[in-house]
Amino acid sequence: NAGVTQTPKFQVLKTGQSMTLQCAQDMNHEYMSWYRQDPGMGLRLIHYSVGAGITDQGEVPNGYNVSRSTTEDFPLRLLSAAPSQTSVYFCASSYWGWSTEAFFGQGTRLTVV
Amino acid sequence: QKEVEQDPGPLSVPEGAIVSLNCTYSNSAFQYFMWYRQYSRKGPELLMYTYSSGNKEDGRFTAQVDKSSKYISLFIRDSQPSDSATYLCAMSREYLIQGAQKLVFGQGTRLTINP
Numbered sequence: 233n234a235g236v237t238q239t240p241k242f243q244v245l246k247t248g249q250s251m252t253l254q255c256a257q258d259m260n261h262e263y264m265s266w267y268r269q270d271p272g273m274g275l276r277l278i279h280y281s282v283g284a285g286i287t288d289q290g291e292v293p294n295g296y297n298v299s300r301s302t303t304e305d306f307p308l309r310l311l312s313a314a315p316s317q318t319s320v321y322f323c324a325s326s327y328w329g330w331s332t333e334a335f336f337g338q339g340t341r342l343t344v345v
Numbered sequence: 346q347k348e349v350e351q352d353p354g355p356l357s358v359p360e361g362a363i364v365s366l367n368c369t370y371s372n373s374a375f376q377y378f379m380w381y382r383q384y385s386r387k388g389p390e391l392l393m394y395t396y397s398s399g400n401k402e403d404g405r406f407t408a409q410v411d412k413s414s415k416y417i418s419l420f421i422r423d424s425q426p427s428d429s430a431t432y433l434c435a436m437s438r439e440y441l442i443q444g445a446q447k448l449v450f451g452q453g454t455r456l457t458i459n460p
Contacts, residue, residue, distance in 0.1 A: 236388075263445065272353060274433065274450040275389070282445050290447075322388055334448060336388030 234258050238323050238337035245313040245344045253308040253340050255323030261335075263326045264306040268292065268319040269339075275322065281306055313344045348372050351434055351451025360460050364421040368434035368451045371415065375436040377446070378410050380419045383431045383453065392432070393419070424458045431455045 239254045257264065265280035267290075277290030279298040287298050295317060297309040306325075310317060320341050326334040351368045358364055366380075377396055381389035393408040395401045401408045409418040417436075421428055433453040437446040 267450075272452055274349075274351070274452040275435075275448075276450075277447060280445065280447075288445075324388075333391045333394070336390065338388050339386070 236323055236325055236335050236337040238340050240340060242341045247313060247344060249313050251310050253321055255306045255337060256304050257325040261325035261327055265324050266308045267322045270319050315344045318344045346371060348449050349436060349451045352454055353452045355455040357457045358424060360426060360458055362424050364424050366419040366432050366454050368417050369415055370436055374438040377437040378417050379435040380408055381433045381435055383433060389433055426458045426460050429457045
């Protein structure tokens with residue numbers, strides 16, 4: 233059972249470039265979300281989805297887009313990378329409601345130069 | 346003011362010590378309280394969760410919630426070097442879409458258990 237799979241694990245971008253961080257889960261979870269983790273800031277919610285076709289913004293959505301066409305996949309798009317987006321990005325999924333366990337991927341370490 | 350405050354440490358203790366990790370919060374709407382453990386360069390994984398005030402025990406770990414003081418704790422007994430990790434408290438409250446609950450994390454406490 234693969235759980236939550238994120239690709240790539242590492243990425244270096246130049247300012248202004250765009251890219252997509254991939255996230256896939258094989259647990260048939262309705263809820264999926266993206267977090268960024270920065271030193272001293274903990275994990276902050278970027279976007280989340282409650283099912284295919286339904287997404288909403290979290291607390292730090294600017295500069296990021298998401299879509300959810302299938303239950304399994306929830307990609308995160310950086311539209312025009314900025315140095316402030318240098319961070320570790322985590323995708324998470326869970327069954328209905330966050331009162332149940334959230335399963336996290338291994339993370340994507342992104343550096344924007 | 347952050348909704349959830351957690352001392353980032355680092356905290357270093359000898360093997361076998363009792364470890365106490367704490368978080369405070371300001372929003373009384375939080376309903377579920379969790380502790381996640383994150384090893385270096387890995388994703389967080391759920392360690393314990395609780396709903397009500399009081400204690401919950403799981404092996405060497407005890408989670409404590411005091412809603413009246415808005416304070417939660419995680420105690421680790423007989424700490425082992427394998428417990429060395431970052432511990433994040435997390436709390437959830439209802440969010441906007443379809444009753445989805447939002448997880449709010451503390452900053453995480455980096456813990457090292459020395460053999």
